[in-house]
Amino acid sequence: EIVLTQSPATLSLSPGERATLSCRASQSISRYLAWYQQRPGQAPRLLMYDASTRATGTPARFSGSGSGTDFTLTIHSLEPEDFVLYYCQQRSVWPLTFGGGTKVEI
Amino acid sequence: QVQLQESGPGLVKPSETLSLTCTVSGGSMNSYYWNWIRQPPGKGLEWIGYFSDSGRTDYNPSLKSRVTISVDTSKTQFSLKLTSVSAADTAVYYCATDAGSGIPNAFDIWGQGTLVTVSS
Numbered sequence: 001e002i003v004l005t006q007s008p009a010t011l012s013l014s015p016g017e018r019a020t021l022s023c024r025a026s027q028s029i030s031r032y033l034a035w036y037q038q039r040p041g042q043a044p045r046l047l048m049y050d051a052s053t054r055a056t057g058t059p060a061r062f063s064g065s066g067s068g069t070d071f072t073l074t075i076h077s078l079e080p081e082d083f084v085l086y087y088c089q090q091r092s093v094w095p096l097t098f099g100g101g102t103k104v105e106i
Numbered sequence: 107q108v109q110l111q112e113s114g115p116g117l118v119k120p121s122e123t124l125s126l127t128c129t130v131s132g133g134s135m136n137s138y139y140w141n142w143i144r145q146p147p148g149k150g151l152e153w154i155g156y157f158s159d160s161g162r163t164d165y166n167p168s169l170k171s172r173v174t175i176s177v178d179t180s181k182t183q184f185s186l187k188l189t190s191v192s193a194a195d196t197a198v199y200y201c202a203t204d205a206g207s208g209i210p211n212a213f214d215i216w217g218q219g220t221l222v223t224v225s226s
Binding site: 001034036042043044045046049050055056087089091094095096097098099100101 | 150151152153164165166167168200202206207209210211212213214216217218219
């Protein structure tokens with residue numbers, strides 16, 4: 001099973017700042033990494049897939065990068081609605097796995 | 107646009123079987139992967155398994171001995187059965203699919219989730 005380690009667990013920033021979220025895989029997953037955003041009490045929402053492709057409706061302030069084992073989600077200028085939870089997920093190898101999450105807080 | 111809606115009991119007794127259904131509306135089940143994912147309260151996401159349009163199923167090895175996912179295409183529903191439940195199975199259960207993105211296993215469509223509590 002591929003283990004995804006997200007860091008930091010919590011990121012404390014202010015609106016307008018840049019957020020950099022990391023996801024590291026225990027073995028190479030090529031670019032088969034997705035990022036999700038989850039608001040309290042809601043289902044996750046797909047933000048990014050294949051490391052750097054924005055899903056439909058994802059604002060341009062979100063960007064993704066990486067390949068192999070190291071991946072980054074960047075939020076270039078935080079909006080108030082961005083202060084929520086983020087998960088990464090790999091679809092390279094069964095079983096599909098998720099990271100433990102990063103909470104972006106004010 | 108495909109939409110998903112979970113349904114089923116919110117309370118299950120220990121050692122019994124958890125049964126949930128996901129109803130698919132707004133599209134066909136003839137393609138894509140149809141998945142169950144769960145999230146214990148305050149914790150992260152765990153993939154449970156899928157049923158594909160080719161008729162294949164696969165499950166998380168950690169749950170494989172207790173899980174069955176089946177599909178009723180005539181009713182546009184797919185179901186989850188998890189046997190011999192314990193308190194560790196208490197979670198919000200989501201159904202999810204890649205039917206919007208068309209990218210295998212990048213889940214862009216989710217149900218709202220249903221909380222299942224295992225307790226006597």
